Amino acid sequence: MENAKMFCFQCQEALNCVGCTKAGVCGKKPEVSNMQDLLIYVTKGLSYVATALRKEGKEVSKEVGRFVSTNLFVTITNANFDEEAIIDRIYKTLDLKKNLLGQLKDLSKLPEAALWDKRNVEDMEKKARVVGILSIENEDIRSLKELITYGLKGLAAYNKHANVLGYSNEEIDAFAQETLAKLLDPAIGVEELVALALETGKYGVSTMALLNDANTSTYGKPEMTKVNIGTRNNPAILVSGHDLRDLEMLLEQTEGTGVDVYTHSEMLPAHYYPKLKKFKHLAGNYGSAWWKQKEEFESFNGPILMTTNCLVPPKESYKDRVYTTGATGFPGCTHIEPDENGHKDFSAIIEHAKRLSAPTQIEQGEIIGGFAYDQVMALADKVVEAVKSGAIKKFIVMAGCDGRQKSRSYYTEFAQALPKDTVILTAGCAKYRYNKLDLGDIGGIPRVLDAGQCNDSYSLALIALKLKEVFELEDVNQLPIVYNIAWYEQKAVIVLLALLYLGVKNIHLGPTLPAFLSPNVAKVLVENFGISGIGTVEEDIENLVKAG
Ligand code: FSO
Ligand code: SF4
Numbered sequence: 001m002e003n004a005k006m007f008c009f010q011c012q013e014a015l016n017c018v019g020c021t022k023a024g025v026c027g028k029k030p031e032v033s034n035m036q037d038l039l040i041y042v043t044k045g046l047s048y049v050a051t052a053l054r055k056e057g058k059e060v061s062k063e064v065g066r067f068v069s070t071n072l073f074v075t076i077t078n079a080n081f082d083e084e085a086i087i088d089r090i091y092k093t094l095d096l097k098k099n100l101l102g103q104l105k106d107l108s109k110l111p112e113a114a115l116w117d118k119r120n121v122e123d124m125e126k127k128a129r130v131v132g133i134l135s136i137e138n139e140d141i142r143s144l145k146e147l148i149t150y151g152l153k154g155l156a157a158y159n160k161h162a163n164v165l166g167y168s169n170e171e172i173d174a175f176a177q178e179t180l181a182k183l184l185d186p187a188i189g190v191e192e193l194v195a196l197a198l199e200t201g202k203y204g205v206s207t208m209a210l211l212n213d214a215n216t217s218t219y220g221k222p223e224m225t226k227v228n229i230g231t232r233n234n235p236a237i238l239v240s241g242h243d244l245r246d247l248e249m250l251l252e253q254t255e256g257t258g259v260d261v262y263t264h265s266e267m268l269p270a271h272y273y274p275k276l277k278k279f280k281h282l283a284g285n286y287g288s289a290w291w292k293q294k295e296e297f298e299s300f301n302g303p304i305l306m307t308t309n310c311l312v313p314p315k316e317s318y319k320d321r322v323y324t325t326g327a328t329g330f331p332g333c334t335h336i337e338p339d340e341n342g343h344k345d346f347s348a349i350i351e352h353a354k355r356l357s358a359p360t361q362i363e364q365g366e367i368i369g370g371f372a373y374d375q376v377m378a379l380a381d382k383v384v385e386a387v388k389s390g391a392i393k394k395f396i397v398m399a400g401c402d403g404r405q406k407s408r409s410y411y412t413e414f415a416q417a418l419p420k421d422t423v424i425l426t427a428g429c430a431k432y433r434y435n436k437l438d439l440g441d442i443g444g445i446p447r448v449l450d451a452g453q454c455n456d457s458y459s460l461a462l463i464a465l466k467l468k469e470v471f472e473l474e475d476v477n478q479l480p481i482v483y484n485i486a487w488y489e490q491k492a493v494i495v496l497l498a499l500l501y502l503g504v505k506n507i508h509l510g511p512t513l514p515a516f517l518s519p520n521v522a523k524v525l526v527e528n529f530g531i532s533g534i535g536t537v538e539e540d541i542e543n544l545v546k547a548g
Pocket of ligand 2: 008012015019020028077078
């Protein structure tokens, strides 16, 4: 790695399952990757100072929590490719830290990250080269510190979505900052880090619960909904990412303008919420998972609003139609900032849509979803009866992410090969591998139950805990539920840590195990939690589904 221009191994597509060293497989350039490393470093410094202030009994404002969350979110895979935007966040972080340092009584024993403050790009580049992932020599410590950092990135993303809806939790913010501060400690050991990883999972559960609360209180409880996947004849805007508040503001501003709005990828579950689906011009869902966007954004014809990841570097042919907001960014694409009240003005994108043609239809029909906790509980009698009668023999949790690697066809083949007395519980963009297959239903219960976005994996965990109660079992692992989870980026890491914290064992994780797991750390996960990779479809159907 001596001559590497960058090093990143945070996602499932890390080059050769080792790490990206020249440019990211995702399209992230070395300068961006390095500045993201520096942003994480200064965010740890800021978190250290905030934690020290709390220890002195002083109050740390909510703003610090929001700031830390946004910084972490900006560095998530496929969120922000704009070096200038990242440098700007570094400056702002240094300003905020300076301000907090001024309130701190005891300035002795502060780590370098808490004091470092250089604002010229040359110094920043130099520093960025020495604070990256490989600056930690011991591979097990590095592995655990990165596992926790990635978990915190996922947690931050969910926290941010809750924050924009007016929901926050001081304990979650304080935990994230305290943990980031601990990661600066060169003496922290393996045992402490393993415990911290699990604690991160615990806070992952709280954050997903907070977001669930924010979403359902604001938009109502998701309900069974059929979503149109064809198109209408009006000009339209495509909304991708996960931020429901952005979608809501856009729906309000497009109402009565003659411009339709379509969801894309992880925005699909917006249709399941009563207060969002009531908008008549929310016309349907266009396309599939994030990685197909190069073709789908082309044929959509209208402007696209990226509210969060996953953004793929846009082709020149449609780049002028891509708008970013929130944590996302791409050089040359228009970025929409909120005003001081969080309101975003989407008039430019709406006017842009009016000048363009309606989307080209690429498919027709409907998909069904909205099976989050409350909807499944409304069907509980049916579900319990089907399990008792043997009509449903097993539930397979196939939540997580989709990705571009060919090996992911495993998930489509696995879904197709499942016996007809099984039901898939899904959430996240992983669903696109099988949500358009005609897998039928069991006594009116669809064989693919989509709970929603990746964070709605929380709902799947709640369903499992409820079934444990109904069937009077002692352990959630005694249920006829198996876990075959596909991961891609860091939100899947917090979902995984959350499931481990909830006591779920024997999770199969694919299509490959994370590059950031050292052999020893992988061993800990195998021995303590029974985590394993995937095999062939035939082997896995035999071992996971038919056995036991
Ligand atoms: Fe997918 Fe991307 Fe939702 Fe991720 S669109 S891959 S885990 O951002 O967050 O499921
Ligand atoms: Fe490579 Fe993934 Fe990092 Fe992008 S996010 S540089 S693909 S490891």
